[in-house]
Amino acid sequence: RTPSPRLLAGGAPLPKPYTVPLPLPAVAKPHRTDTTTDYYELVQRTAEVEILPGLRTPIWGYDGQFPGPTIRARSGRRTVVRVTNSLGAPTVTHLHGGHTPPESDGYPTDLVQPGTHRDYVFPLEQRAATLWYHDHRMDFTGPQVWRGLAGFFLVGDDEEEALPLPSGERDVPLLICDRSFQADGTMPYPARHDGPGAREAFMGGVLGDVILVNGAPWPQLGVDRARYRLRLLNGSNARTYELALSPGGALTRIGSDGGLLAAPQTVDRVRLAPGERADVIADFAAYRLGDHIELRNLLGEGPQARVMRFTVERDARDDSAIPKTLSRIEPLDPATAAVTRDFEFTSGDMHGHTGWLINGKPFDARRVDARPKLGQVEIWRLTSDVAHPVHLHLAPFQVLSAGGERPSGPLEWKDTVELREAQTVEIITRFTGYRGRYVLHCHNLEHEDMAMMSTFEVV
Ligand code: C2O
Ligand code: CU
Known part of the structure; x- marks a missing residue:
């Protein structure tokens, strides 16, 4: 407290x-x-x-x-x-x-x-x-x-739409982000260069004290004793969450950044780095009328551990169900990849002071760092020294490996993936649809602003 x-x-x-x-x-x-x-x-x-x-x-x-x-x-x-x-x-x-x-x-x-x-x-x-x-x-x-x-x-x-998933009022978008406030109610954003240590503090990204959901601090929602689809979006500049229900209840993950998973996955927590989404089913029929269920952030302490609360207010009919299979997702075959490219995410010198770089370079709109061919399958190997949520524009991808392990969950499409400390993540994607300039970047927004972004051009 x-x-x-x-x-x-x-x-x-x-x-x-x-x-x-x-x-x-x-x-x-x-x-x-x-x-x-x-x-x-x-x-x-x-x-x-x-x-x-x-x-x-x-x-x-x-x-x-x-x-x-x-x-x-x-x-x-x-x-x-x-x-x-x-x-x-x-x-x-x-x-x-x-x-x-x-x-x-x-x-x-x-x-x-x-x-x-x-x-x-x-x-x-x-x-x-x-x-x-x-x-x-x-x-x-x-x-x-x-x-x-x-x-x-x-x-x-x-x-x-053909699936019997919870819909209407039981399909709830939740934008989760953290902010800090001054006594007059303003949300100050730190200046990048003000005072000793400011730049170092800024290097990690800007964190807030108060967790907001859809713009409200630690809100509460009255729910039916029924299944709800919660569309969780981490819209924070720099904070990563592990979200769980308390008292413990199962969450069923059904969707990811790029839509429905191949099959539902029962989880006890959902980890979301900045920019990532997870669609989950919370089954409030597992609780009793009057129960309060907290959505907690297992990575936070005190006020940053609280996210929101659900109160079971009504008995109600529930025609929803969680189908055994959700979506047809074809795995992209690494054997079809024409190219493997390496992207290394590090800190380093950026025009005379410290910044965040990809392959040793800060973002420059006049430079193109990769030219994938339209229709081509590529493997991109992302390596980091510290944690970075990496986002690829245009092309949704599948994760082939993270830290040397194949992902254990159902097949899914991602557009943002968290590189853990000292980790390599291999993603596979196909560049379809459009030729032109796009970016790959860190979704810690301060890292992004401090130039951890790279231009690729689909040719
Ligand atoms: Cu959500 Cu390039 O950003
Ligand atoms: Cu970063």
Whole structure:
């Protein structure tokens, strides 16, 4: 129960845990729709929202909301999102997990200047999955996401809809992130160079004291005695979570970054590095009416160990089920790989001070580091000295090995993978769909801003 030192320093009055109801982000409505395409508009603007009781917190939000509105899109339907920048700084929007043409992928220097807009075109020729959109401006992704520029983008398809999974109110997106607050309610973001030790502190990434779910501190949700699908998204800048129910209850993992797994997997915890997602089924029928069930973070202490709480409020009918097989996923065969490439993630000198590098180099938009051929299968070997969540744009991948071991779970598609300390992870992917420039980068947003990003060009 002891607040962390930074919290005491910040001094904002915190709510008692589990007193704030879980907010659900508004679902965006297309402003126009035709036979092939749904058109959305989001306006990036500042707003003041109540996150801590009685205090106004200034944010930067899509439509002034944090998280931004949820876009519920359909596989195979073109989705065009016009993003208007009404902020005082340039932005870039990236659809994380999107199979997107390069001009709409949010390459980190494709800036949308204040007072202008850009139409991001998402063909969505991809399977159902829990995606998210967020800011991607080079050097400023960390602060701009911290201030609120992130939201859910859920893709649905027929394969998923045919399954008896929990849906409607029992399909709950949960964006989990950490923030710190000052006594006036503001969420300070540390300056990169201020004071002795600041750069070192910044090197690890920016952590917050308070865990927010959908923008609320330690919220609570009343649930039926029934199965729920929880779409867990780690939207934190730098914090990794291991999420578990307490008192202990089984979670069934059904989905990953790239949609449904081949088969369900019963787990007692879900580990999520920044950028990763997991869709899980929590079965509240295993509890009694009136029970309180905490979603806890096993990697946190005190306030950072609490995430949210469910209270079983009603007996209710449940027609959902967890099918034995979920999705057809073909394993990519390493024997078909045309190339193996190595990417080493280290710290090192970046223009005269310490930064984060890939293969010894900081990001440079004028340089292309790899040129995979369209349609080609490749193995990418990622090696790190310290932990990095690595995200690949455009091409979902399968993990072949991590730390020398084959993954033990069901086959799944990923777009972000955690490299543990001193580990090598081998991923296999096929570059399909579009030629052009994309990036591979660390999803610790401070590492990303400190240049741990590499451009590849599909040719
Ligand atoms: Cu979620 Cu390149 O980012
Ligand atoms: Cu990193």
